[in-house]
Amino acid sequence: MKTEKTFRNDGYAKVTGRAAYADDISFTGTLHMVPVYSDLVAANNVTIDYSKALKVPGCVRVFTAEDVPGTTHFGQIEQDYPMLIQDTIRSWGDVAALVVAETRETAIEAAKLVEIHGDQIKPILTMEDALKPYARVVPSYGDSNIVVHHKMRHGDPSSQFKQCELIVEEDFETQMVEHAYLEPESAICVPRQDGVIEIYGSMQHPFSTRRFTGAFLGEPLSNIEVYTIAVGGGFGGKDDTAAIVCARAALGARLLSRPVKMTYSREWSVRESYKRHPYKLHYKVGVTSEGKIIAVQASLYADSGAYLSVTPWVTWRSTAQCFGPYSIDNVYADVYGVATNNIFTGAMRGFGSPQVNFATEQIIDIIAERLHVHPLGIRRINMVKQGSSTVTGQILDKHTVSMEEVMNSTVHQIGYRKKYEKCSHGSSDSDELYGIGLAISYRGASLGAEGMDFCSCIISGQFDGSILLETGIHENGQGSESVMMIVLSEQLGINLKRIRYRRSSTSNIPDSGTTVATRGTIMGSSSVVVAAENFKKLLSTHLADRLKCTPEKVTFHNDKIWGLTYDQSLTWEEAMKELFLQRVTPYAFGTFKAPEVSWDDTTGQGNAYFTYVYSCQAVEVSVNKKTGKIKILNIVASHDIGKAINKAMLLGQIYGGVTQGIGMALMEEVKCEDGKITTLNFDTYKIPRMTDLPEMTGVIIENHDPQSLTGAKGIGEPALEIIAPAIANAVYNATGIRCRSMPITIDPEELR
Amino acid sequence: MSDTITINNRPVTVCEQDKEMSLLNFLRERCYLHGVKNGCENGLCGSCTIALDDRSVRSCRVKVKKAIGKSIITIEGMEYPDGKLHPLQQAFIDAGAVQCGFCTPGMIMSAYILLLKNPKPTREEIRKALKGNLCRCTGYQQIVDAVQLAATYIEEQEISPEAGCLKV
Numbered sequence: 001m002k003t004e005k006t007f008r009n010d011g012y013a014k015v016t017g018r019a020a021y022a023d024d025i026s027f028t029g030t031l032h033m034v035p036v037y038s039d040l041v042a043a044n045n046v047t048i049d050y051s052k053a054l055k056v057p058g059c060v061r062v063f064t065a066e067d068v069p070g071t072t073h074f075g076q077i078e079q080d081y082p083m084l085i086q087d088t089i090r091s092w093g094d095v096a097a098l099v100v101a102e103t104r105e106t107a108i109e110a111a112k113l114v115e116i117h118g119d120q121i122k123p124i125l126t127m128e129d130a131l132k133p134y135a136r137v138v139p140s141y142g143d144s145n146i147v148v149h150h151k152m153r154h155g156d157p158s159s160q161f162k163q164c165e166l167i168v169e170e171d172f173e174t175q176m177v178e179h180a181y182l183e184p185e186s187a188i189c190v191p192r193q194d195g196v197i198e199i200y201g202s203m204q205h206p207f208s209t210r211r212f213t214g215a216f217l218g219e220p221l222s223n224i225e226v227y228t229i230a231v232g233g234g235f236g237g238k239d240d241t242a243a244i245v246c247a248r249a250a251l252g253a254r255l256l257s258r259p260v261k262m263t264y265s266r267e268w269s270v271r272e273s274y275k276r277h278p279y280k281l282h283y284k285v286g287v288t289s290e291g292k293i294i295a296v297q298a299s300l301y302a303d304s305g306a307y308l309s310v311t312p313w314v315t316w317r318s319t320a321q322c323f324g325p326y327s328i329d330n331v332y333a334d335v336y337g338v339a340t341n342n343i344f345t346g347a348m349r350g351f352g353s354p355q356v357n358f359a360t361e362q363i364i365d366i367i368a369e370r371l372h373v374h375p376l377g378i379r380r381i382n383m384v385k386q387g388s389s390t391v392t393g394q395i396l397d398k399h400t401v402s403m404e405e406v407m408n409s410t411v412h413q414i415g416y417r418k419k420y421e422k423c424s425h426g427s428s429d430s431d432e433l434y435g436i437g438l439a440i441s442y443r444g445a446s447l448g449a450e451g452m453d454f455c456s457c458i459i460s461g462q463f464d465g466s467i468l469l470e471t472g473i474h475e476n477g478q479g480s481e482s483v484m485m486i487v488l489s490e491q492l493g494i495n496l497k498r499i500r501y502r503r504s505s506t507s508n509i510p511d512s513g514t515t516v517a518t519r520g521t522i523m524g525s526s527s528v529v530v531a532a533e534n535f536k537k538l539l540s541t542h543l544a545d546r547l548k549c550t551p552e553k554v555t556f557h558n559d560k561i562w563g564l565t566y567d568q569s570l571t572w573e574e575a576m577k578e579l580f581l582q583r584v585t586p587y588a589f590g591t592f593k594a595p596e597v598s599w600d601d602t603t604g605q606g607n608a609y610f611t612y613v614y615s616c617q618a619v620e621v622s623v624n625k626k627t628g629k630i631k632i633l634n635i636v637a638s639h640d641i642g643k644a645i646n647k648a649m650l651l652g653q654i655y656g657g658v659t660q661g662i663g664m665a666l667m668e669e670v671k672c673e674d675g676k677i678t679t680l681n682f683d684t685y686k687i688p689r690m691t692d693l694p695e696m697t698g699v700i701i702e703n704h705d706p707q708s709l710t711g712a713k714g715i716g717e718p719a720l721e722i723i724a725p726a727i728a729n730a731v732y733n734a735t736g737i738r739c740r741s742m743p744i745t746i747d748p749e750e751l752r
Numbered sequence: 753m754s755d756t757i758t759i760n761n762r763p764v765t766v767c768e769q770d771k772e773m774s775l776l777n778f779l780r781e782r783c784y785l786h787g788v789k790n791g792c793e794n795g796l797c798g799s800c801t802i803a804l805d806d807r808s809v810r811s812c813r814v815k816v817k818k819a820i821g822k823s824i825i826t827i828e829g830m831e832y833p834d835g836k837l838h839p840l841q842q843a844f845i846d847a848g849a850v851q852c853g854f855c856t857p858g859m860i861m862s863a864y865i866l867l868l869k870n871p872k873p874t875r876e877e878i879r880k881a882l883k884g885n886l887c888r889c890t891g892y893q894q895i896v897d898a899v900q901l902a903a904t905y906i907e908e909q910e911i912s913p914e915a916g917c918l919k920v
Contacts, residue, residue, distance in 0.1 A: 006848035014853030015841035015860065017787015017827035024786035182791045182799055182854040182888050232789075232854030233888050266792045477852025477889055648848030648894065655891030656851065682796035682886065690879040690892045 006648035008482050009501050010230065010475070019230040022186035022202045027259040030188065031060055032104040033252050035268060036097040036114045041675035042341045043089040043118030048096050052113040058106035062114065063098040063251060070218030073140075074244065076208065078147075078308040080140050081344070083216055083244055089118060090138060091306035092676045093272040093343045100252050100260060123341035123675045127280065127301050130340045138306060138339040147304050148312040148337040150319035152604030154391055155330030157286065157295035164286035164295065166370055172283075172359035173741040176303070176670040177276035177663075178679075179348055180687050183232020184269040187246040188261040189253035192225075196507075197253055199226040201246035204238035205474045205514040210506045213247040217254055221506075224250070228504040234476040235660070236347035236516060240309055241273040267680040274309050274346035275670055277302040277337075279318075279355035285363055291373045291381045296323050296391075298333040300356070302345070309346035311337040313451075317444070318352035320392055320599075320608040324360040325403050325442035326382040331391045333604065341675050347516060349660065353443060353721045358742065361439035361725035365732065375420070375729070376411060379440055380404065393605040398595075400703035402614045402640040407440050409638040409699050410616040414438075419620065426736035426751065431625050433751070435734025438618035439722035444609025445713045446519035446594055453594035455512040455523040457531035459488065460502075461579070461586030465572035467494070470502040472512020473524035478716065479649040480520045486645050487525045487710055491532035493557035498572060510591075518613065518714035522705075523592060525645065529709035531590025542584050543575055595707050611707050613718045614640040617658065621730040628746035630666060630731060632692075638699035639718055643711035647700065650715055654698035657719020663688045665724035666743050755820045759783060760829030761917040766816055775811035775819055776800045779826060787827035787857040791886070798885030801858035802826050803915070808865040810884075825915045827857035830864065832916035839911065840864060843902035844895075851889035859885045863899045867913045872903055 013019040038046070050062040065072045065084040072086065073079045085094045096116050101107035124130045124138055130145040138145055161167060187201035197217070203209045206226035214221045226246070231238065245262050252260035264272075279302050286295035300318055304311040315335045322333040368378040384390060386401045411417065416436060424433035447453045460468040469488050475481045481501040489496045502508075512527070513519075539561065540554035547554055547563030547570065555562045560569045570578065579586045599606035620633040637654050644650050667686045671679045679685035704711030728739050737750055755771075756763045759779070770778055776793070779785040779802070788811055791799035795810040802811045803825040830838040840860050843849070850856050859882060866873055866881040873881065878899045879892070887895065906913050 006846060008845060008848075008850060010853065011845035011850050012837070014850045014856050015827075015837065015844045016831055017785070017857045019853050020786065021789075021854065023790065024780075180888055182797060182852070182886060183789070184791070230853060232791075233852040235888070266794070266797075477854075479851065649851075652848050652851055652890050652894055655893045656889045657891075659891035660888070681794050682792055683794065687886060687888065689883045689886065690896070691883045693879075693892060695875070696891065696893055 007486060007496065007646060008479055009485055010481065021183055021230045021232055022188055022200055023263045025188050025200050025229065027190055030259040030261050031100050031102065031252065031256060032107045033098050033100045033249055033260050033262040034104065034107040034111050035095045036099060036111045037094070037271065038089060038096050038116035040089045040118055040120055041092045042121045042123040044087065044121060046085060046087050046089055046116060046118035049115040050097055053099055053110040056106060056110040056113065058102040059099065059110040060102065061100045061256060067255065068216060068251065071215045074212050074215065075308055076240065076310055077312055078141055081307040083247060091341055091343055095272065098248055098252065100256065125340060125342060125675050127303050127338040127340060130338050138341060145339045146336050147308055147339050148315055150316055150335045150604060151602065152319055152322060152331055152333035152391065154393060154605060157297050157330040157332050160295035160330045161286045165289035166287045166367065167284065168363055168366055168370065169284045170359065170363055170366065171740060172281045174279045174355040174358055175742050176278045177348065177668050178270055178670050178685055179235045179237030179273065180685065181233030181235060181237055184264040184266055185238065185242045185245045186263040187249040188259060189246065189250040190259040191253045191257050196223055196225050197250050199224065199246050199250060200229050201242060202231050202238060203242040203246055204231065204234035204476055206504065206506045207511045208239060208514060209243040209246045212243045213250045216247040216251060226506040228474060231476045235349040236351065237273055239347050239514065239516065270680045270685065271677055274344045276348040277304065277314055277345040277355065281355065281359040283359060283363055285367065287367050287371065291371055291378050293326060293328050293382050295330040296328055298322050300335040302337050303342060304337040304339050305342040305344035306339065307344040309344050311345065314347065314352040318356050319604055320448065321353055321444065322356060323391055324357065324364065325384050325440055327384050327388040328391055342672065343677060349657065350717050350721045351517065354661065354664065354724060357439060357441055357722050358724045358728065361722060362728050362738065365729045379407060383440065384442060392608045394607045398707060399611045399705045402701060402703050403440065403442060406614040406638050406640050406701055407616040409701060410438060410618045410636050413638065413697060413699055414618045414634065414636040416618055423733035425733065432622040433625060433734040434622055435730040435732065436618065436620045437726045437729025437733055438616060439726040439729065440616045441718065441722045442612040442614050443518065443718045443721060445522055445611050445613055446609065447517050448609035449597045449599035449606060452513060453523065454591055455527040456510045456589065456591045457527035458509060459531045459535045459588045461576045463576055463580055465498065465576045467499050468502045469499055470504055470509050471524045471527055472509050473520045474515040476515060478520060478653065479646060480524060482649065483521055483645050484524055484528050487528045488532055491529060493559065494572065495559045518717045521645065521712050521714045522708045523594065525712055526592035526709035527590055530592050531588045534590050535588035538588060539575065539586065542579055542582055543570060546570060546578060592709065611705050611713060613713045615718045615722060617722050617726050619723065619726045619730050621727065621734055623731060623734045623746055625751050626748055628748040628751065630744065630746060632662065632694050634694050635696040636699065637696065637719065638701055639715060640701040640703055641715050642705040642708055642713035643702050644700050645710065645712055650700060651698040653715045654719045655696050657716065658696060658723050659688050659693060661720045661723035662693065664742060665727045669743055757819045758823040760825060761920065766820060771815065771817040773816050775814045775816055778816045779811060785826045785828050789854055789857060791854065798862065799855055799858045801861040801885060803861055803865055806865065806868060808862045825917065827860060829915050829917035830860065832919055838916050839905035840902040843898040843905060847894045847898035847901050849890060849894040849898035855885060855887040859887065859895055863902070864915065867903060871906065871913065873899065875900065
């Protein structure tokens with residue numbers, strides 16, 4: 001049994017039930033708020049009558065858009081999402097009113113009496129309909145249902161296709177996926193006597209919550225204080241929606257001058273929260289007789305749903321990383337976001353890459369088969385190597401390009417070569433067909449050219465030698481606080497027990513951007529290093545005399561601060577006291593700014609990300625000939641993450657990411673009828689259970705990244721983005737059936 | 753005799769109006785046992801799992817009146833009176849089985865019932881016994897590790913797997 005002892009600063013609270021999530025927190029006099037939906041999917045001239053609801057004993061107030069003191073519409077890019085609708089309904093998840101009552105049960109009863117009427121219009125539910133000439137324009141802004149169009153113009157593929165030995169043209173389709181964090185959205189907001197609204201919410205990052213709330217209330221950011229509390233999973237899904245829930249509860253708290261709690265049911269959560277974008281992907285790929293890919297043309301369409309959210313950023317990643325970890329000289333890509341009346345789509349772990357990889361890593365296997373080249377060989381010929389150019393024209397020379405090392409690791413660990421020879425290809429003596437498949441990727445870490453990328457850290461030494469630490473990265477369950485503490489303990493050479501991670505508040509640490517995009521470890525831990533350097537410099541300056549040496553000779557290790565000789569040392573208790581006696585505050589601030597990136601929108605060229613994580617996952621499957629049931633037998637996942645800081649949690653990220661990828665590959669799909677979601681709970685929206693999974697092996701490869709101050713990169717998203725194509729390739733090798741859409745299913749009829 | 757439920761080894765009196773509540777809401781709202789989590793309210797996710805007379809049940813699917821005269825253990829009853837963690841709790845930390853933590857209490861309670869009946873479960877047996885508990889973070893592997901590790905702790909330290917609150 002593999003067990004690495006883990007450090008988790010929140011472990012004790014979470015195994016004893018003491019960890020307080022938003023719905024576990026109460027204040028005296030708390031009121032309860034619930035959302036009101038209409039059954040309309042698309043409508044104009046909407047009217048809302050809540051007079052009957054107000055007559056329910058215990059119902060305190062019903063809010064509609066008219067009550068909002070600030071702006072009613074939000075979005076990180078385009079302010080088009082209505083926190084409360086006005087006269088137009090664009091999707092089944094739209095919220096018309098907010099009912100507040102003394103108890104949640106009363107609020108739910110009263111909400112049923114709110115009457116919403118409107119002139120129903122025919123909803124646009126497919127991208128094909130949205131793109132038809134003269135189609136009704138869904139968004140409130142712009143004049144087209146194409147809400148974003150990214151281009152890549154690299155070389156000249158059309159002139160190259162004629163020189164190709166093989167041209168592969170393929171279409172793929174991916175489905176809408178729900179985050180399914182186990183804790184539904186919840187927020188409790190409290191009006192403080194000094195005029196500040198305090199927010200305790202299940203949000204993935206506090207700063208967007210503060211921005212949304214400030215704008216909604218029409219108040220300055222300094223009026224809103226958002227605290228970090230335990231969050232029951234996010235996976236990209238508690239960015240906009242959870243912030244919106246917090247802002248709505250804050251409206252109640254401000255206007256009613258009482259604490260207001262808003263806790264979603266699973267059904268409301270699934271109905272209203274944004275999802276993973278469904279994609280339609282078309283690729284034309286030209287290959288030489290040696291197996292070198294020399295030309296790619298790609299057209300990708302992503303269903304953005306009724307609101308924009310972060311569709312331009314998701315589709316940007318699909319553009320910058322439009323064809324795997326391969327160095328290809330001629331690539332044209334056009335990636336579109338399309339508005340429809342479906343539930344809106346936004347950030348979800350993987351962020352525009354799982355969809356692309358599902359297509360491209362299958363295309364690689366298709367090419368290998370048609371050219372009679374080994375799937376490993378075709379990857380090796382085309383993959384990025386040290387100093388290679390990416391499809392965006394970026395030269396990879398600032399970190400170790402370990403794509404081949406990572407692929408070899410997985411191949412060796414699972415025994416791919418031998419097992420590949422044993423694949424059934426549709427025929428076997430028993431009922432079970434056997435197949436093995438793999439997929440590789442590189443993933444740009446952190447935001448890249450998507451946005452501003454920096455993070456801050458505060459270290460505050462206390463009189464008794466204990467130390468408070470805080471960073472701008474938010475704990476969502478991934479263990480980020482523990483990582484920051486481990487890094488600080490290494491930097492200062494101190495025992496972990498000295499460090500307490502301070503409960504973060506937006507009024508204390510500066511806005512450090514969002515905890516998304518596999519940026520927590522790389523940005524947060526680097527900021528800890530910067531602050532720790534400043535802290536050590538301050539201490540060295542003021543302790544050098546006591547240690548009888550010059551400041552640059554002071555060292556920090558073995559839980560002490562040292563001069564030149566072993567008899568010259570100070571305990572942290574002595575050192576902190578000494579600083580206070582000198583009237584020097586042992587306090588340091590540090591900000592890490594991500595290295596420069598660049599992007600040209602017209603050509604889709606530039607240094608898209610400052611570094612990349614390299615991944616290879618392989619999977620063995622069996623497919624039952626009689627039932628078509630796909631069973632996963634074994635998984636190996638290798639990732640070059642730079643440096644492992646908390647190894648057991650790192651493996652946990654790998655296993656968890658792989659499992660979410662398996663869910664997407666084999667079972668998960670948000671289903672809709674006429675724009676209304678029918679998979680509202682875990683009976684119809686099935687996510688992987690313990691018995692659906694095999695034992696997995698995670699392999700950590702550590703090529704320290706010189707651009708990260710700890711050498712560490714990240715793992716959140718790389719872990720999820722390639723298991724689906726690996727499964728599709730394995731299923732193909734078992735059955736001879738190529739699955740071009742997800743979830744992957746095999747019709748046993750086709751096996752006869 | 754009044755209607756009582758023994759919760760974490762203490763008698764709790766149930767008033768008439770609460771008998772139709774779900775145990776989940778009763779435990780959270782009346783007893784302030786917030787370690788019992790609400791993930792789906794339909795008995796599908798296992799976040800609200802408790803031990804009811806040595807069976808693991810979804811507290812969202814049981815009415816309060818059905819528990820009268822019975823004994824309940826929640827996650828809050830697992831640690832020992834001196835504050836020491838139950839071997840399962842310690843093993844969940846040590847094996848890295850905790851991420852967001854929302855499924856953890858229910859997961860530990862299902863594992864508790866398993867270990868009472870089967871002190872040395874195989875990985876297969878653990879997976880079968882805990883399949884009613886959903887986790888979206890961990891991929892379950894380190895949870896299976898944790899349950900096996902807890903079984904080892906119990907065996908090596910020669911302690912009873914009983915919940916801590918029962919040791920008074």
